[in-house]
Amino acid sequence: MKTITLSTAQPTELLDITNELHDAVAEAGIQEGVCSVFCLHTTSCIIVNEHEPGLKQDFETVVRELLPQAAYRHDCVDNNARSHLTAGIVGCNLMIPVHQGRLVLGTWQSVFFVELDGPRPRRSVAVQVIPS
Amino acid sequence: MKTITLSTAQPTELLDITNELHDAVAEAGIQEGVCSVFCLHTTSCIIVNEHEPGLKQDFETVVRELLPQAAYRHDCVDNNARSHLTAGIVGCNLMIPVHQGRLVLGTWQSVFFVELDGPRPRRSVAVQVIPS
Amino acid sequence: MKTITLSTAQPTELLDITNELHDAVAEAGIQEGVCSVFCLHTTSCIIVNEHEPGLKQDFETVVRELLPQAAYRHDCVDNNARSHLTAGIVGCNLMIPVHQGRLVLGTWQSVFFVELDGPRPRRSVAVQVIPS
Numbered sequence: 001m002k003t004i005t006l007s008t009a010q011p012t013e014l015l016d017i018t019n020e021l022h023d024a025v026a027e028a029g030i031q032e033g034v035c036s037v038f039c040l041h042t043t044s045c046i047i048v049n050e051h052e053p054g055l056k057q058d059f060e061t062v063v064r065e066l067l068p069q070a071a072y073r074h075d076c077v078d079n080n081a082r083s084h085l086t087a088g089i090v091g092c093n094l095m096i097p098v099h100q101g102r103l104v105l106g107t108w109q110s111v112f113f114v115e116l117d118g119p120r121p122r123r124s125v126a127v128q129v130i131p132s
Numbered sequence: 133m134k135t136i137t138l139s140t141a142q143p144t145e146l147l148d149i150t151n152e153l154h155d156a157v158a159e160a161g162i163q164e165g166v167c168s169v170f171c172l173h174t175t176s177c178i179i180v181n182e183h184e185p186g187l188k189q190d191f192e193t194v195v196r197e198l199l200p201q202a203a204y205r206h207d208c209v210d211n212n213a214r215s216h217l218t219a220g221i222v223g224c225n226l227m228i229p230v231h232q233g234r235l236v237l238g239t240w241q242s243v244f245f246v247e248l249d250g251p252r253p254r255r256s257v258a259v260q261v262i263p264s
Numbered sequence: 265m266k267t268i269t270l271s272t273a274q275p276t277e278l279l280d281i282t283n284e285l286h287d288a289v290a291e292a293g294i295q296e297g298v299c300s301v302f303c304l305h306t307t308s309c310i311i312v313n314e315h316e317p318g319l320k321q322d323f324e325t326v327v328r329e330l331l332p333q334a335a336y337r338h339d340c341v342d343n344n345a346r347s348h349l350t351a352g353i354v355g356c357n358l359m360i361p362v363h364q365g366r367l368v369l370g371t372w373q374s375v376f377f378v379e380l381d382g383p384r385p386r387r388s389v390a391v392q393v394i395p396s
Binding site: 032033034047048049050052053054055057058059062063066089090091094095096097099104105106108109130131132 | 351356
């Protein structure tokens with residue numbers, strides 16, 4: 001298991017981790033299988049989409065406002081309930097095909113870590129390659 | 133393949149299944165790989181988040197109200213369209229890293245079965261450990 | 265790795281791919297493991313739910329309207345921001361158990377490819393079977 005570590009600079013921020021995943025697959029030396037990507041936090045998530053600057057900003061707006069601002073109970077414990085709830089719904093993991101030793105993504109697909117409660121100095125994503 | 137069986141007591145209810153997953157990984161005896169968690173229903177789902185009682189209630193409220201109450205066609209067949217639609221969007225499966233024979237979760241991560249159309253006497257979740 | 269190819273006829277459309285997945289599992293000849301389903305596009309996604317005609321239409325309505333129509337930045341590049349954003353949130357991949365050489369789905373579960381920016385002549389879904 002490899003761990004990718006990231007730091008985030010904004011409250012809500014998409015960080016492209018596709019290159020780190022390509023590197024992890026190359027290092028693993030597995031020809032056929034799947035690459036497991038698992039975000040180790042409860043206020044951040046993982047998505048796949050096109051890496052276009054305007055769309056990246058659109059995603060940041062959409063995930064920030066996906067759920068209503070409301071009187072959440074968890075906000076009495078820690079003022080980040082909406083970040084937790086959004087992360088739970090969007091999802092923390094992803095399995096990507098590996099074929100002929102390379103990650104298989106569609107033409108427009110990139111993989112993003114999504115910060116929902118930043119900035120944070122250290123965020124971690126577990127990466128593994130599972131052979132088929 | 134192991135099956136975890138659950139019963140639910142409320143229309144909408146989060147049940148923490150993290151301990152059952154730890155047990156399944158220990159039983160499997162696999163050191164490195166991923167644990168597959170797959171909910172076998174169309175009106176329940178699986179999420180990862182912090183186990184804090186207020187947040188659990190917040191999640192129950194949020195998933196109950198995620199989609200608008202509307203004149204869904206499926207409600208003429210069975211009056212649970214919104215449960216089906218929410219389950220489809222949130223997702224029924226999860227792959228969690230296994231490292232050194234143990235499930236790898238972040239400090240605040242627990243795994244929850246989410247009932248969206250309860251109470252139900254018997255719900256099932258398939259669990260497998262896949263070696264890397 | 266096998267690729268399922270599809271063509272879509274509507275802007276928003278659910279296509280049931282369960283039979284294609286059953287075939288892929290039978291061809292793979294693997295008795296125990298998981299079937300990986302990965303949609304290779306950024307304006308379509310994968311969901312699991314019941315195959316009931318009214319519910320299929322309900323899903324098409326719900327995913328079309330899940331996010332607000334707004335002044336998205338990506339619409340200046342290509343007029344399909346809402347399709348991208350919805351696809352990112354719903355998710356592009358799924359891992360389904362394989363037991364005794366067969367795909368394990370609950371009684372009411374079918375797997376759907378969800379077109380969010382159609383019609384399109386060629387859509388692709390990567391399918392693999394990973395042994396446990």
